[in-house]
Every structure is written in C-alpha cells, then in structure tokens.
Amino acid sequence: MTKTAQRRTVEKAAVRPVQAPLPAGERGRRRLADQTRAYAFLLGGLVCFALFSWYPAIRAVVIAFQKYTPGAPAEWVGTDNFTRVFDDPEFTAAWRNTFTFTLLALLIGFAIPFVLALVLNELRHARAFFRVVVYLPVMIPPVVSALLWKWFYDPGTGLANEVLRLVGLPTSNWSNGADTALVSLVIVATWANMGGTVLIYLAALQSVPGELYEAAELDGANLLQRIRHVTIPQTRFVILMLMLLQIIATMQVFTEPFVITGGGPENATVTVLYLIYKYAFLYNDFGGACALSVLLLLFLGAFSAVYLRLTRSEGEDA
16 A cells, blocks of 8 residues: 555544444433344243243142132132141152152262263273263153163063073062162163263363373372362362252152052152152142142252352352
C-alpha cells in the first residue's frame, strides 16, 4: 500500500462517527427480545417437562392426601393414606429389602466396576474391544436382560446350576430361595448397569497425571500402594459422585424383582418401588401408592441435595 493510500485510510478512520451508546430503554427492549426468542426455542421442551414430569409429580403429591379411584370423585383424607401404609406389614419388608439391596449393591456393584476400570486402564492391546464387551450389557433392554437371567437362575435346567454341576459344586436355588434371591438380583443389576460406571471410572483414571505414578514407583511403591496413595485420592470426587448416584438408583430398583421373582419368595424381594406398583395396579389403591412415592421422594431428595451440594462445591473449587 502506498503512502497516499495509507493517509487516506487514516483520514477516513478519523472522520468516522463514533456510535453513541443505546439508551437504557432500547437496551432493555433488545434484551427482552433476545430472551423471548430463547424461550420460544425452549418452549417445546418446557411443555414436555410440564406435562410428563412436573404435572405427574405434583399430582402424585396431591393424591397422597386423597382417597382416589379412577372415574370417581376424589375425597380428601389427610394423612390416612400414610397411616395405612405405615401399618402394612409389607411396608417394613419393602424398606428392609430395599436398604439391603442398596448395601449389597455398594459392596458388590461398586467395587467391581472400579477394579475392571483399573484392569482396562492397564491394557495395551485390544482396549477398545474390551470396552465394548464391558459396555454391551447396558445396551440390552432391561426386561430382556432380566428374562435372560431368570432362565440362568432356573433351579432345574438353568445355566448357573449347570455350570456348578460341571465343576462339581453344589447347586443353588438362586432367585427361588428366600435367602439367596436378593443377592441374585444384585448380581443381575450389577451385570446390567456396570458398563457406564466402568467407562466413567476409566475416564477419571486416564486423567490422573502419569508423573504421580512415576514418582510413586521411584519411591518403591507397589501396585496396591499406588492405587491407595495415588489413584484413589486423585479420583475421590468421581468415586463419591458415583456412590451417591448408585444409592439413588438402587433405591428405585423395580425391573429385577418384577420380572424375575415377582417380589417373592415370601416377600424376600419386595422393594419400595415394587410395593408402589402393587398398591396402584394390584390393590387399586392410588392414594397409598402416592403416599409411598412421597416417602421415597423425601428420602431420595436428601441424597440428591448432597449430590448437588458436592458438585457445586467442586465446581467452585475448580
């Protein structure tokens, strides 16, 4: 560019008028227009949430204090539904089974995914293949998975007992025994849901700086010491989050007892969610079902509050 052209460019820039700031009222109108367009795009999603999530939840809370039968006028009964539910012998059994299932799921289903993630993280060959194998059960529909395991657990010709006979071990009643049914369902739930947990653990493990492991090896730390002093401290937030999410999920177990055991034998696998189903669709007592739902909502709301608090604290620290 010649000096004459440069001078003309500078002169044009010098005489260009400076745009005055918009008045406060105009800025407010433009902001309102932008927000209106944004909410217009969100309107479809908000309507779906309102119709299929928020309204049923609010309606359930209202019915919990009513005597409700489809096709008949609702009658306000106060806390009678809660009193009747508390007096039901199945209420205690359902909560006991649910807490036991959650505890067993933490002992079995919480440790196994972490160990598998550690193994996959150390693989150098066919890592992608084993990731697919681990995640494959998650892609199977839950009902199909439960029916498959119901056939495995058949005490007569089921695959589980056939394997035990093959290796010379005593057979088991599995889901047909009152003392083994709940453990059998925990195994099913662990197998069906651990794939996603393994991948989350694997992502957390791969984010751990390799220098920490190298320093630990130079200090003479063995494998277990490296896991204890490096891996677990570096992934403790992910471990805690997944533990809280697993508690919330296992407290709502329904598919396995519904499909495999039907709540039996001897109410050994009746869970809170399965009892809610029985009240609503077997006893035709929607008031009692909603009362149970509110109790479960309050209990799980406490864990959800802890989860949100911890995630918010972690975000602020980051």
